[in-house]
Amino acid sequence: MAGREGPxxxxxxxxxxxxVHAAVQALMTRMERAAITIxxxxxxxxxxxxxxxxxxxxIQELLADVAVERLKPDMVPIDTGNGGNDLLAWAEQYAxxxxxxxxxxxxxxxxxxxxxxxxxxxxxxxxxxxxxITARAQLRGEGFPDVDTxxxxxxxxxxxxxxxxxxxxxxxxxxxxxxxxxxxxxxxASVDEPA
Amino acid sequence: MAGREGPxxxxxxxxxxxxVHAAVQALMTRMERAAITIxxxxxxxxxxxxxxxxxxxxIQELLADVAVERLKPDMVPIDTGNGGNDLLAWAEQYAxxxxxxxxxxxxxxxxxxxxxxxxxxxxxxxxxxxxxITARAQLRGEGFPDVDTxxxxxxxxxxxxxxxxxxxxxxxxxxxxxxxxxxxxxxxASVDEPA
Numbered sequence: 001m002a003g004r005e006g007p008x009x010x011x012x013x014x015x016x017x018x019x020v021h022a023a024v025q026a027l028m029t030r031m032e033r034a035a036i037t038i039x040x041x042x043x044x045x046x047x048x049x050x051x052x053x054x055x056x057x058x059i060q061e062l063l064a065d066v067a068v069e070r071l072k073p074d075m076v077p078i079d080t081g082n083g084g085n086d087l088l089a090w091a092e093q094y095a096x097x098x099x100x101x102x103x104x105x106x107x108x109x110x111x112x113x114x115x116x117x118x119x120x121x122x123x124x125x126x127x128x129x130x131x132x133i134t135a136r137a138q139l140r141g142e143g144f145p146d147v148d149t150x151x152x153x154x155x156x157x158x159x160x161x162x163x164x165x166x167x168x169x170x171x172x173x174x175x176x177x178x179x180x181x182x183x184x185x186x187x188x189a190s191v192d193e194p195a
Numbered sequence: 196m197a198g199r200e201g202p203x204x205x206x207x208x209x210x211x212x213x214x215v216h217a218a219v220q221a222l223m224t225r226m227e228r229a230a231i232t233i234x235x236x237x238x239x240x241x242x243x244x245x246x247x248x249x250x251x252x253x254i255q256e257l258l259a260d261v262a263v264e265r266l267k268p269d270m271v272p273i274d275t276g277n278g279g280n281d282l283l284a285w286a287e288q289y290a291x292x293x294x295x296x297x298x299x300x301x302x303x304x305x306x307x308x309x310x311x312x313x314x315x316x317x318x319x320x321x322x323x324x325x326x327x328i329t330a331r332a333q334l335r336g337e338g339f340p341d342v343d344t345x346x347x348x349x350x351x352x353x354x355x356x357x358x359x360x361x362x363x364x365x366x367x368x369x370x371x372x373x374x375x376x377x378x379x380x381x382x383x384a385s386v387d388e389p390a
Contacts, residue, residue, distance in 0.1 A: 035310070066369065069222035108306060108307065110383070111303060111306055111307075111358060112303065112306075112307045119358060119359045119360075120359065120360055122359060123359035123360050151330070151352070151355070152348075152351075152371065152374075153347075153352075153374070154357075155350075155355065156351040156352040156355035156356070157346070157347035157351040157352075158349065159351070159355050159358075159359075160346070160347075160351035160354050160355060161308060162362070162364075163314060163354075163358075164314045164315065164318035164354075165315060166320050168380055176347065179347075179348070
């Protein structure tokens with residue numbers, strides 16, 4: 001049973017997963033990531049190393065699994081009363097969190113995994129946040145770009161620059177959001193969009 | 196002396212680098228990437244393992260270095276006689292190459308390196324290609340978006356989808372290119388742009 005698929009809550013398997021995840025996070029606060037080994041994690045979690053090898057295969061897959069868990073959004077996007085401003089507030093926070101040292105390490109761990117499912121899940125977490133903003137805009141009767149447009153015009157350039165160069169500054173994020181919002185025909189948009 | 200900075204051509208250091216790079220590439224054709232070790236590379240290259248450790252530190256940095264070399268573009272973007280079509284042809288090829296198995300592995304190797312300079316160099320290779328297309332469009336007197344716009348609207352979404360989901364299809368790439376070209380004011384654009 002792969003940890004990432006989510007074992008039955010409260011079961012033995014779930015308790016092992018929770019304690020191994022907690023052990024990884026505890027070690028990360030005390031030592032350099034590159035120095036963390038499976039025996040050290042096992043000792044911290046109170047399980048045998050073979051439990052970890054059996055379940056995750058290697059440390060890269062375990063680190064990816066922990067990173068995916070940590071990248072799961074823990075809040076609903078802020079409701080500013082306007083879709084364009086909701087998207088701007090969300091994008092600013094996303095750029096800030098992902099470009100932080102822990103953010104970059106989590107992304108790196110997810111992408112280093114041979115199994116691409118973690119990266120796919122992270123992308124889905126992001127899509128779900130955009131869908132919340134979209135649904136609210138639609139309820140208010142506002143025009144709002146579709147999720148793929150927001151992924152292409154806002155999320156992708158933020159992530160590309162974090163991975164391959166420098167994190168975009170606030171002015172750049174605002175331009176990206178404006179570039180996504182410009183696709184909404186003015187006839188459908190019932191509220192102001194950010195400049 | 197770091198391999199990535201480029202040793203004096205023809206010098207001893209350059210010959211070591213070339214033979215180690217060739218050894219990595221030869222091993223990659225014969226075995227799974229995950230099974231490649233520094234001692235195996237050293238044996239193939241005819242150098243001692245300590246030569247490799249001294250120069251690259253660990254296998255991850257060596258693989259990143261080899262990947263950056265391989266990601267260096269070996270041709271000038273095709274000249275179709277029109278900036279929009281040049282960009283479309285280039286973007287289709289970029290999406291195809293980067294989403295191939297070797298392409299994905301090279302990107303993964305570059306991003307897995309602790310040293311971010313490889314990722315930065317890859318981004319620069321891409322910018323240089325766009326600059327060639329831009330310069331040709333300007334010589335022809337065509338309007339053409341600036342390099343940052345092309346990076347944000349075309350390159351970033353292609354790379355994001357390759358890393359976090361599925362590679363974009365040809366129709367999607369064409370939409371991305373059209374989305375970058377739409378920023379060129381019609382007054383400045385002297386030729387047709389792709390629909």
